[in-house]
Amino acid sequence: MGISDLRYDDSGLSVRVSNGGEAREAALQVTVFRMKDLAQEEVTTVIDTVQLARGDHEYTVPLSLPPGSYKIYVYLIVDNDRKASVIRDITV
Numbered sequence: 001m002g003i004s005d006l007r008y009d010d011s012g013l014s015v016r017v018s019n020g021g022e023a024r025e026a027a028l029q030v031t032v033f034r035m036k037d038l039a040q041e042e043v044t045t046v047i048d049t050v051q052l053a054r055g056d057h058e059y060t061v062p063l064s065l066p067p068g069s070y071k072i073y074v075y076l077i078v079d080n081d082r083k084a085s086v087i088r089d090i091t092v
Contacts, residue, residue, distance in 0.1 A: 001083040003074055004056070008090055012063045015074055017084075018056045026052040027077040030061050035069040035089070043070070052078070065092045 005016035013030055029047045033040035043065070050059050069091050076084040 001052075001076060001078070003076055003084045003086045006072060006074065006086065006088050006090075008063070008065070008072075008092065010064075011060060013061045013072065013074075014058050015061065016056060016058050017050075017052065017076060019052050019054055021054065023051065023053050024078060026050055026083075027075075028059055028061060029073075029075040029077060030063065031073040031075075032063070032065065033071045033073075035071055040071055052076075067092050 002018045003015060004018060007014045027047055028050050031045045032043040034043050046061050046063060048061050072088045072090060074086050075082050
């Protein structure tokens with residue numbers, strides 16, 4: 001299992017996930033921090049339950065961010081165990 005790509009637009013954060021195993025339920029957790037003056041402030045945490053299908057699929061997490069610089073933490077959790085994570089910087 002892995003997270004390969006993130007893309008943000010007006011509809012939310014699209015997360016590309018790969019699953020080489022059986023289809024299963026998973027939690028996709030996104031935590032967003034706004035970067036300002038060399039500090040970070042937590043903006044939101046969103047947790048969505050997804051049906052993680054076998055293969056590569058894209059899931060969209062509803063998210064609306066005002067203009068600024070952000071650090072995005074994404075976790076893929078299965079059976080209360082973190083299977084994959086990524087950290088990305090974005091500018092909106």
